[in-house]
Amino acid sequence: MVIRYLLADALSLFGNAVAGVALPWLVLVRTGDAAAAGLIAAAAALPMLLAAVVGGGVVDRFGRRRISVGADLASAAAIAALPLVDAWTGLTLGWFIVLGVAGSLFDVPGMTAREALAPDVAAAAGVPLERLAGLREGIGGVVLIVGPAVAGGLLALLDPVTVLWATVACSALAAAVTATLPAGVGAATGRSGFLEMGPAWSVLRGDRLLLTITLVSVGAVAVIAPLQGLLLPVHLVALDSPGVLGLVITAIAVGGIGGASAYAAVGAKVSRRATFVLALLTTTAGMVVLALLPPTPLLLGAAVLVGLGMGPLSAITTVLLGERIPERVRGRVMGLQNAAVLAVAPVGMLGAGLLVEGIGVRPTGMLVAGLWLLVVVATLLAPALRALEPAMEVVADADDR
Incomplete structure (x- = not known):
């Protein structure tokens, strides 16, 4: 169970690391505007902040395992929309902003769900939480080194739109691996409202x-x-x-x-x-x-x-x-x-x-x-x-x- 949790977390992080390199490159290639990436990030900032607050309530309401799976699938869909829109009408700054905001709405609740799932996995597997937390941080560090390097290598060989499919695949695989965890691990803990922050x-x-x-x-x-x-x-x-x-x-x-x-x-x-x-x-x-x-x-x-x-x-x-x-x-x-x-x-x-x-x-x-x-x-x-x-x-x- 611990291996599956760590694998799903690493896959999700790896996909985000690849997207973090490929997306700005794609924005520059398609728009020719060096400031566009900053504009997209700024447009996603407020929705991301709201998603962090509301997403915590969603995690408690529907369960940590379920939201982790759903967020990874939704993130995969948001990234997959980029090459599909590019083939359909061509990507513009407006599309980048819309899909960037959509992606930010799912990424942060997914991150919260995976963090909140760690104590459940440790308890169910009988592993000290200290060990699980240390392994998770260490693997995350490896991913932050390897992910951008792999993305750079792929960009040297492929179009940035094609490279994004690697992120889609990683997010979908992360969701599939998390879904194999026992249903009782990270289950919903109540029926509170999404905004009940008291x-x-x-x-x-x-x-x-x-x-x-x-x-x-x-x-x-x-x-x-x-x-x-x-x-x-x-x-x-x-x-x-x-x-x-x-x-x-x-x-x-x-x-x-x-x-x-x-x-x-x-x-x-x-x-x-x-x-x-x-x-x-x-x-x-x-x-x-x-x-x-x-x-x-x-x-x-x-x-x-x-x-x-x-x-x-x-x-x-x-x-x-x-x-x-x-x-x-x-x-x-x-x-x-x-x-x-x-x-x-x-x-x-x-x-x-x-x-x-x-x-x-x-x-x-x-x-x-x-x-x-x-x-x-x-x-x-x-x-x-x-x-x-x-x-x-x-x-x-x-x-x-």
């Missing part, structure tokens, strides 16, 4: 550890998004070294694979608090060095440190969410968390862009590093960290509050 808010407000972990995740994205998406590209283009950006991203992924694999091997046997603090400090060391924009060798070393820390942090987060969120509201709580992460990324990019224009790249990098240090200090001083160990009282079910 119980989810109550869980987040009432559990300081969950709230702390959520703030750490949001803070990490607020820093990584402008670093990876703006500061490093601007800095490296100015140095005429744009290829280094790919090496930095690869180094982060390689570090993440190592950190997540180590956690999968020993995470259930060591102190969770010590692991969390060590991973957080490792991530911080890498983040600060990256934000200071040092020479390339230091950039790559810092990127590996970021990955080494983020791998265990992401895995520990999965474990804590599985342990502490009541099953009846797991989808809604995770949906709210995903919505917060999705919302903060463009805000961080916008803020960093304005700062770069106003004070320059390096001063902005120092401010970004300072922001992350504030998040880390607040986290380490939070009394909630004392509840990290597994021998703790799990949050009461939302209906009992």
Whole structure:
């Protein structure tokens, strides 16, 4: 069962990784407008955010396994529509926007459903959740390296429209593999309304550890998004070294694979608090060095440190969410968390862009590093960290509050 869950997750991620390379290329080929890809992403941003919130309720209402299957099938259909429309009338910017929005409406609930399904799979298979979470993070890191490389190779041989069929196939296969999981795994947990978010808010407000972990995740994205998406590209283009950006991203992924694999091997046997603090400090060391924009060798070393820390942090987060969120509201709580992460990324990019224009790249990098240090200090001083160990009282079910 664990192998099937991990395989389905990897297939879905791989398909998205291929689409992430092939789609912008297709947009540029068909429209000839370099800004079109950004316009499509902006048009999908609000629907994606709404899908994250509403999708959590859908997951709780219809079941984690069922929504995971349905979302992958719907994503496959949205991608398959691109080559079909291209053959029928020809793809225009309008079609790209419509189908891009349609795809975003399914991708985020699917992601929430797979995340919420992990504790069910671990419990049903009798596998420690720490091991499953570490394996999932490690495999995800491998996919993030291999997927874009495969997509680039395919684009060198085939038309981008043809390459998209690889994403369709991966999403459909992911749905088929998930459908083989026992029907009782990840079943529906109630008949709540899609927008009934009160119980989810109550869980987040009432559990300081969950709230702390959520703030750490949001803070990490607020820093990584402008670093990876703006500061490093601007800095490296100015140095005429744009290829280094790919090496930095690869180094982060390689570090993440190592950190997540180590956690999968020993995470259930060591102190969770010590692991969390060590991973957080490792991530911080890498983040600060990256934000200071040092020479390339230091950039790559810092990127590996970021990955080494983020791998265990992401895995520990999965474990804590599985342990502490009541099953009846797991989808809604995770949906709210995903919505917060999705919302903060463009805000961080916008803020960093304005700062770069106003004070320059390096001063902005120092401010970004300072922001992350504030998040880390607040986290380490939070009394909630004392509840990290597994021998703790799990949050009461939302209906009992």
